[in-house]
Amino acid sequence: MKTVFALAAIVIASSAGVRALPQQPEARAAVDDATILNYALTLEHLENAFYAGALAKFDEKAFAAAGLPPWARGRFVQVGKHEQQHVEFLSAALGDKATKPCEYKFPYTDPKSFAALSQVLEGVGVSAYAGAAQFITNKDYLTAAASVLSTEARHASWVAAAVNRVAGWSGAFDVPLGLNEVYTLAASFITSCPSSNPALPVKAFPALALQPAAPKPGQRTTLKFDVSGVDKSTKLYAAFYTGLDKKFAEIQNNQVTVPAGLEGNVYAVVSKSSGPALTDEDVVAGPAILQFNFDSQGRALS
Template identity: 65%
Template sequence: MRTTLFSLAFISLCVASPLVSVDSRHNVDDTTILNFALTLEHLENAFYHGALAKYNAEAFKKAGFPRHTRARFAEIAAHEKTHVEFLTAALGESATKPCQYSFPHTDPKSFAALSQILEGVGTSAYTGAARFISNKDYLTAAASVLATEARHASWVSSAVNKVAGWSGAFDVPLGLNEVYTLAAPFITSCPPTNPPLPVKAFPPLIFTSKPVPGHATSVEKTPATSPATHVSFFTGLDKIFVPITNGQILVPEGLSGTVYAVATKSGEEATDDTIIAGPAVLLFERDSRGHLID
């Protein structure tokens, strides 16, 4: 079964937050949200342009990709650069500057796998942040970027990685802290003059084995001072809470596509006040008949 566990793959990269941050419940205005979006666009811009400078057309060919694949990724890179320029122009002197990054890809295949993760996170980030935007023009612009990011995600998943280009009828909206937790491992340092963002990174959620729908898996212990009681699986607009019993959970049946998991101290809410660790990104790929792909 093709199940990818993001937190295990990149746990070695989790470091202290390199961004200056403030309490996530305050100072969330349109400028802050646009700078949060620009932070993510800077990251994606660096990711694509760095990889394309590293892997030429011959490298993509040797990896087994069709001839057009690298050229399409170059188009995505151009889109991300345009997003950076657009948001920078909108913010003017308030615009956050790019950081320094480190991405754990070693060849075109691992680059494409990570692209699928990042595009999915970007789509969920814009979806979740929309509720904070009050200016309707900004909201329309953000929706336009969101649509393009979703097209990127779908193309990378289906045309490149040969899995479904969607996870179901709805995408997952992620909160600011949840998104930053997933982005922070790739950010090594930032300019000290960058404006502070209302974000914090949660500790990583670690499973001792790859979660499989319908099967049990173990969860690494959370701090004794604030132990987790449940794992919540974000799938579409739903949050499925599963109790942790003796360090184990039963992964829900029917999970499909990209699913985010967090450890919580509540069996009813997964919010900034109740999340203990995560999100972890889980990919449960299924064929057109709904069967998990081996």
């Protein structure tokens, strides 16, 4: 779906230089259960604001004029209520330690671009919860997080398949993203946050953009990112996160060939390593969001 591709490109392009959330890279706070709950609450605040703002702006007539199904807005209202309940649940668990909502800016212009961006955000939410699960020690919190994760996955699947008419899954596994990778994506929507919010142990990576923004597997694409802090002798690779795996391609003259066999939601970063144990220290830029749609026979769609 071209709208999804275009919005994914906007998300990454607009993240350059963003440092909206509190962060302390020199002396990071410990990643304990309260930190992870506030990390999750930060994302839920964002999603809650996203749905509340768009649904207040676009009525049923606007959805119909955009060519969306007549039941779509009502379902989005239900999704928005879920996100509001997630905010209330996490806020109650954290009490006076709970982070407060920030100010946001979302690049939708009509119900159709809102639906496309919903698919992107829900996919990032799924990857965020999957990646953060390893840090939770309290089993009750872990169970609650799993419950939220499965609901976010239902949202992502519904908006992809029923509204945007693409596959509701990427394969047998979703991509778990690290805290900094999710923060990089979320920060592109945040313009400012209350100074009293607890600092999160995260940092944003430099932005990564692809040209064309929606390449196909096997296609040559140009990568745009800041190389000022990288030694010219360092080999760089594009790492494509797909499910629980990573596919690597060496970057030459800022260009790379997209690996074959990629399906669904894929995240790309520029890395100094081509090994599966890639760490945050290896990441030079990204992630960028890519979507490789396929039909019911598993064939790639243009």
